[in-house]
Amino acid sequence: MTTDTSLILCDLSPFRHSTRTRKIAVTAAPHLPGTVRAVTLAQVGRNGAADDPGLSRIDGIEVEQLPVGRIDQRRRLTASIRNLATVYLPALWHLRRRVLATRARTVFVGHIALFWIGLAHRRRWGSQVILNGRERPGGIRTRGSLATWFSRVEPVLLRLVARRAPVTVVAVCESHATQFRRLGLDDVLVIRNVPLAAFAPDFVPPPPGPDLVVACVGTLYPGRGIEALIDATVTARAAGAAVRLEVTGPASQEYRTALLDRIRDAGAEAYVSLPGPCPPTEVAARIQRAHVATALYEAVDPANDSLSNKLFEGVVAGRPVIAGDLAENRALIERFAVGWSIPVEPAALGALLCELAADLPGVRAMAEHCYVTGRSEFVWEAETSVLQKRLLTAAGEQPSSPVPSSHSRGLL
Incomplete structure (x- = not known):
């Protein structure tokens, strides 16, 4: 038996900004017998992730984005407490009510901090629960972040979840999957954060030169190596290398101002640009305007060693990638010969940019290899594919009414 909704997804970030949640929704929707719905917040965090609240269709998916109060952007303890108490807790309770109002066989929880909503949905409807493990469990250590507060208690909570309810966790790499299994979560799938097939359907040759163009595309925040990349570009230019840097993405106003000040203080406005965010449909094109893409997550936070989608997007767009010298990045880049892993600090980055600028034909020659590797x-x-089969199998056994509480054990 089927119902109107086969899959409901929930996430903290607006749908367009919820990369894995959005990709799972648009991939599953054509194959499931019922509707695929997503419920998210309309705004979250200090990095500019925001969209219009209300009901809409995005990429063919029924999306409801819930309004939130004004977020205090200051990185202070009092601001975090105020945001939690007056902004996020009311919004999350609203999110819970909207998710529980929809009967569906599978609930996909896009941020693992919302596990309690998934378990509540299972208690009410008997649904299968899939938790998106976007980072290493317990790995976030960003100062002043509410995500860090959750991350500190995440291992304890996940051990409790593992004892009380059957759930599936989707990890981004095998080392993360191993850590989830050590917490008692036996059903863990590894799904790297690679792009949809439609992300970059055609090969676009890199620009002819004469400058080496470097692209940094994605949400901008401390820990992504942007300051080091700006400083490295300045160093390379001072050494005589023809290098230009384009930094594209949303950011908090405070952080964007700090980056612009850094560029101005270095006198780098002529060759370092910060044009602002672009729609997801333009990400590949922004990367293809350059010779080299970047995924420079710093080693300051264990969660950063997560095989970022920015690494994969660069390769699939047909560009070699400069990535932070983290274990997961290093292994993938060495295996497929799709770029360089390097410490995220100005001297090392500056030296590499000088080398690449001096061998622009060699850099351009890597583009087609990267594109072919990405497509295959x-x-x-x-x-x-394994996850899609599970969603399709589950959609054929939808309950027609809430599950009695005695049939399910959960945390909520």
């Missing part, structure tokens, strides 16, 4: 190895539809 890093395609979302193939990466998620």
Whole structure:
């Protein structure tokens, strides 16, 4: 028996900004017998992740984005407490009510901090619960972040979840999956955060030169190595290298101002640009305007060693990638020869930029290899085939009414 909704997804970030949640929704929707719905907040965090509240269709998915109060952007303890008490707790309770109002066989929880909503949905409807493990469990250590507060208690909570309720966790790499299993979560799938097949359907040759163009595309925040990349570009230019840097993405106003001040103080406005965010549909094109893409997550936070989607997007767009010298990045880049892993600090980055600028034909020659590798190895539809089969199987056994409380044990 089926119902109107086969899959409901919930997340903290607006749908367009919820990368994995959005990709799972758009991939599953054509194959499931019922509707696929997503419920998210309309705004979250200090990094500019915001969209219009209300009901809409995005990428063919029924999306409801819930309004939130004004977020205090200051990185202070009092601001975090105020945001939690007056902004997020009311919004999350609203999110819970909207998710529980929808009967569906599967609930996909896009941020693992919302596990309690998934378990509540299971108690009410008997649904299968899938938790998106976007980072290493317990790995976030960003100062002043509410995510860090949750991350500190995450291992304890997940051990409790593992004892009380059957759930599936989707991890982004095998080392993370191992840590989830050590917490008692036995059903863990590894799904790397690779792009959809439609992300970059055609090969675009890199620009002819004469400058080496470097692209940094994605949400901008401390820990992504942007300051080091700006400083490295300045260093390379001072050494005579023809290098330009384009930094594209949303950011908090405070952080964007700090980056612009850094560029101005270095006198780098002529060759370092910060044009602002672009729609997701333009990400590949922004990368393809450059010779080299970047995924420079710093080692300051264990959660950063997570095989970022920015690494995969660069390769699939047909560009070699400069990535932070983290274990997961290093292993993938060495295996597929799709770029360079390097310490995220100005001297090392500056030296590499000088080398690449001096061998622009060699850098350009890597583009087609990266594109072919990306199309054969890093395609979302193939990466998620096991998960898609589970969603389709579950959709054929939908309950027609809430499950009595005696039939389910959960945390909520």
